[in-house]
Amino acid sequence: MTVSSGENSADSKYSLSGLAPLEAVLFDIDGTLCDSDPLHYYAFRELLLQIDYNGGVPITEEFFIEKIAGKHNDDIARGLFPNWDLEKGLKFTDDKEVLFRKLAKDQVKPLNGLHKIRKWIEDRGLKRAAVSNAPRPNAELMISLLGLSDFFHAVVVGSECDRAKPFPDPYLKALEVLQVSKDHTFIFEDSVSGIKAGVAAEMPVVGLTTRNPESLLMEAKPVFLIRDYDDPKLWAALAELDQKGAPGATAAA
Structure with a gap:
């Protein structure tokens, strides 16, 4: 179901004002900072064709969304190759990441x-971190290509936590590194796995409808969905947050 702009809904459904005073904003990377999923899809499709996966029939975008998008490579390898040992599956995902980085540069x-x-x-003056299930070389490359290397105070990757998304560990680690409270922080995410991780970490998640179906994203319980960072719904929520007492705004205690 497509989320409306909120005219016929309770205002609180699209509100972030309960976070005031805001301390931090956390971002996923793939599909959240940039529309990189088509590159991931292409890389997986081409390499899977080379090994005659699925009898040589190319994977579909629907398959990619269901089995791959937003997931950690350990889980992807187990899902794609249940009869392989994990080391062999991870060698495949490593090769895929090499191809992805080559494509991403341009x-x-x-x-x-x-x-x-x-x-x-x-x-x-808010604190900010990038929190991703991508391997660190991918995450840091994407941030650099987007000109955000000086923007983020921290980069947290799932493989360096006890558990990756959809578990809350990466987002909880980001709170710890930034030394901020979950009660004054929100998240931008574009995948079901990522939204579930943020919700499990007890933070509101603003979902981006970059590639994944809105109906699936809503099942993961974001506070609301936006199409991108120009969406009027986002800026209405941020204006309300400012009025309620975000840093830099005048508000009652």
């Missing part, structure tokens, strides 16, 4: 409005 672009939300966050 094709990664920021989501619409990304630099607008960056300025909003910087102007208020």
